[in-house]
Amino acid sequence: MIAIKGVSKNWREFSLKNIDLEVRKGEYFVILGPTAAGKTLLLELIAGFYKPDHGEIWVNDKNVTRMPPEKMGIGFVYQDYSLFPHLTVKENIEFGLKLKKMPKEDVEKKLKEVMKMLDISHLSHRYPRTLSGGEQQRVAIARGIVIEPSIMLLDEPLSALDTRTQIRLREELRRVHRGAKLTTIHVTHDQTEAMALADRIGVMMDGEIVQTGTPEEIFHSPIDEGVAEFVGVENIIEGIVESSEEGATTIRINDHIIEAISSAEAGSRVRICLRPESITIAPSKTTSSARNTFSGTITQLVPLGATYRVEIDCGFPLVALITKTSMEDLGLRAGKKVCTSFKASSVHVL
Amino acid sequence: MIEKIKRERMLVAFTLLGFLIIAFIVVTLGNMLATQVIQDLGGLIKVTQDPVVLNSIWLSMYTAFLATLVAFIFGVPLAYILARKEFLGKSLIESIVDVPVVVPHTAAGIALYTVFMHHGGLIGAPLSSLNIVCEDAVPGIVFAMLFVSAPFLINSARDGFKSVDPRLENVARSLGASQWHTFCKISFPLAFRHILTGSILSWARAISEFGAVIFLVSWPRIAPLLMYERFESYGLSTSRPIAVLLIFICLTVFIFLRLASMRWQRHDSD
Structure with a gap:
């Protein structure tokens, strides 16, 4: 278990403010935040590369705040992989093993195992500069896990890779984590990556952890507008609570009434958060269990690869996501009238 | 066209x-x-057999080597600190490193003489009580050469260490390497080409030194001094073959070391 207690640090252009965080044993914890939020610095503090100005770091009930990094037993993978350029793949991976003063046969055995697991055995005698990004990343992961660390720290490990390699390596990371039940902290700015890998997520903004929770909690119940925007809640609309009874709430937005589940009091000003993928689009009004149905006009269609972003004016603006096939089936285009609907439980009230 | x-x-x-x-x-x-x-090929062949010339060229080469060795032992650690750490007065230290390059070398010679003379020299006097004589002796040559050549090695080594990503050192530490081990296995090998280049520059600079050395040591004669004396006493035809021989030897060593340093080039990012 890792416990970060009130840690602050000013370093170059970054600053961490009073970070409190607990990562459970065996957990895959993702720190999600925009670039320059101080995520890497936090990892470097945990690894012991730098010392915090204030606060303490505990690992397995031991205060390790002032411990030198070589005593920590932590595997660290940087965004740019940081392979030793003057050593071959094999020499890179055995760097840590050789320091453990293990019998030579054991070193060889472990090397073989880890290289087989990450499918890099054929690269053994190559130098890092001759490898592709994906291959380099596998080597970096192998080098980190071969020393059997108690904690693995991953700093944006996938962000420099193309999408296909990203998805493949994501699977690999999950497999490695499950296999070794390794407590892992993974830093990223990519919400899809966070969603795919995390047991729990901590959202970091401007040097602070602003929210921790399961992916479900973070993506559907963001704690404030900043987090909501960052995790891709594209619909944040202001309204006034008309009535609230045992959680069933009605909220007035201009001339429209939205039903939601919330404990907000009648008369209070609120903002509703609605993820674009929670909205369904139909050519005309249909019956469904969704409590909220509005008709509107498409104002814009923005292609995003396999999906389209649909902007609709329903008397208030709404953004929805739709697959390319659905868009073609429904014959959607700007100016077309459509019917949008979403469930009361999809609406998160701030 | x-x-x-x-x-x-x-x-x-x-x-x-x-x-x-x-x-x-x-x-x-x-x-x-x-x-x-x-x-005058004959004159050139003749100097290659003149023990006085050969001794003085050998003297220049090995004192320059010693000066470079001392600069290496004390300069590489300093270069590492300058590349890695921020501290109060760092730019002052960096300026001091550069001072010998900008000071006129005859002025440096007088300064060196003042400090290293065995009667009343700030360092020379205590050293001579330990039986280390600098005036008109090999240690004097080495100190004078060190003064003028050390900046080349220090600056080059500092650039070398700066070119090594600190993240590589961090990763090595996380893998269990101590600071010493990390330095020896990661930082030093990766900065080695810069350090070698700096050492070659430093060595070449030391061999070429004349002004800084002669005030402190006029005997034994380093090669540039011998050349100058021969020129003054006998003229061009006697001094030029020595110059040609010295250049030939220096270029040979220089080319050899350059080739050696290219072996490391492929690992450098810059």
Whole structure:
């Protein structure tokens, strides 16, 4: 278990403010935040590369705040992989093993195992500069896990890779984590990556952890507008609570009434958060269990690869996501009238 | 062709200007070497058999090597600190490192004499009580050479360490390597080409030193001093073969070390 207690640090252009965080044993914890939020610095503090100005770091009930990094037993993978350029793949991976003063046969055995697991055995005698990004990343992961660390720290490990390699390596990371039940902290700015890998997520903004929770909690119940925007809640609309009874709430937005589940009091000003993928689009009004149905006009269609972003004016603006096939089936285009609907439980009230 | 020259006017001008400065260097050295070989090959062969000349060239080479070795032992750690740490007065230290480059070397010679003379010299006197004499002795040559040549090694090594990503050191530490081990296995090998280049520059600078050495040590004679004395007493025909021989030896060593340093080049990111 890792416990970060009130840690602050000013370093170059970054600053961490009073970070409190607990990562459970065996957990895959993702720190999600925009670039320059101080995520890497936090990892470097945990690894012991730098010392915090204030606060303490505990690992397995031991205060390790002032411990030198070589005593920590932590595997660290940087965004740019940081392979030793003057050593071959094999020499890179055995760097840590050789320091453990293990019998030579054991070193060889472990090397073989880890290289087989990450499918890099054929690269053994190559130098890092001759490898592709994906291959380099596998080597970096192998080098980190071969020393059997108690904690693995991953700093944006996938962000420099193309999408296909990203998805493949994501699977690999999950497999490695499950296999070794390794407590892992993974830093990223990519919400899809966070969603795919995390047991729990901590959202970091401007040097602070602003929210921790399961992916479900973070993506559907963001704690404030900043987090909501960052995790891709594209619909944040202001309204006034008309009535609230045992959680069933009605909220007035201009001339429209939205039903939601919330404990907000009648008369209070609120903002509703609605993820674009929670909205369904139909050519005309249909019956469904969704409590909220509005008709509107498409104002814009923005292609995003396999999906389209649909902007609709329903008397208030709404953004929805739709697959390319659905868009073609429904014959959607700007100016077309459509019917949008979403469930009361999809609406998160701030 | 004319079209191309017109289009690339600036680059053509730069090439011409660059050619002239290269020509200046090549002509100066080439003319001397060629004249010597063509007009007086016998004189050149004669100096290669003159024990006085050979001794003084050998003296220059090994004192320069010692000076470089001392600069290495004390300068590489300093270079590492300068590359890695921020501290109060860092730019002052960096300026001090550069001072010997900008001080006129005869002035440096007088300063060195003042400090290292065995009667009343701030360092020379205590050293001579330990039976280490600097005045007119090998240690004096080494100290004088060290003074003028150390900046080349320190600055080059500092640039070398700066070019090594600190993240590589962090990763090595996380893998269980101590600070010493990380330095020896990661930082030093990766900065080695810069350090070697700095050492070559430092060594070459030390061999060429004249002004800083002669005030402190006029005997034994280093090669530049021997050349100067022969020139003063007997003229060009006696001093030039020594110059040619010295240049020939220095270039041989220089080329050999350059080739050796290229082996490391492929691992450098820059």
